[in-house]
Amino acid sequence: MSRYVPETAIDHDAIFRRGGENCGDEDFALFKCPTCGHIYLMDYEVDTVYLDGADLSKRGDLNVSFFCVSCKKEMPPGPCVGTRAKEEFMVTWQELKTSPWSWAAKPLSGFGDEA
Numbered sequence: 001m002s003r004y005v006p007e008t009a010i011d012h013d014a015i016f017r018r019g020g021e022n023c024g025d026e027d028f029a030l031f032k033c034p035t036c037g038h039i040y041l042m043d044y045e046v047d048t049v050y051l052d053g054a055d056l057s058k059r060g061d062l063n064v065s066f067f068c069v070s071c072k073k074e075m076p077p078g079p080c081v082g083t084r085a086k087e088e089f090m091v092t093w094q095e096l097k098t099s100p101w102s103w104a105a106k107p108l109s110g111f112g113d114e115a
């Protein structure tokens with residue numbers, strides 16, 4: 001599973017530096033649109049979704065129907081982050097590297113999370 005970006009690799013400091021503060025108790029995770037692969041960052045403490053890696057002020061709410069900003073398809077139901085997330089939502093290091101979120105996580109050396 002090490003080809004996927006684990007939550008523990010997400011760089012919270014970098015997110016805050018770019019204006020990603022939310023409610024002060026952020027739990028970040030990455031997921032992608034299973035249809036088109038567009039990558040999102042989520043603060044699952046409050047179900048806020050950051051839509052654009054280049055502009056963290058663009059946010060959505062997962063409590064309502066969520067439509068992908070890229071392909072306009074509705075996000076399928078079911079957990080998209082956390083240990084119960086379906087594989088179709090998981091983001092690989094390769095996908096992260098070529099997305100606007102490439103800065104948002106760092107491989108942890110020595111834990112098998114290298115790209």
Ligand SMILES: [Zn+2]
Nearest residue numbers: 033036068071
């Ligand atoms: Zn999509």
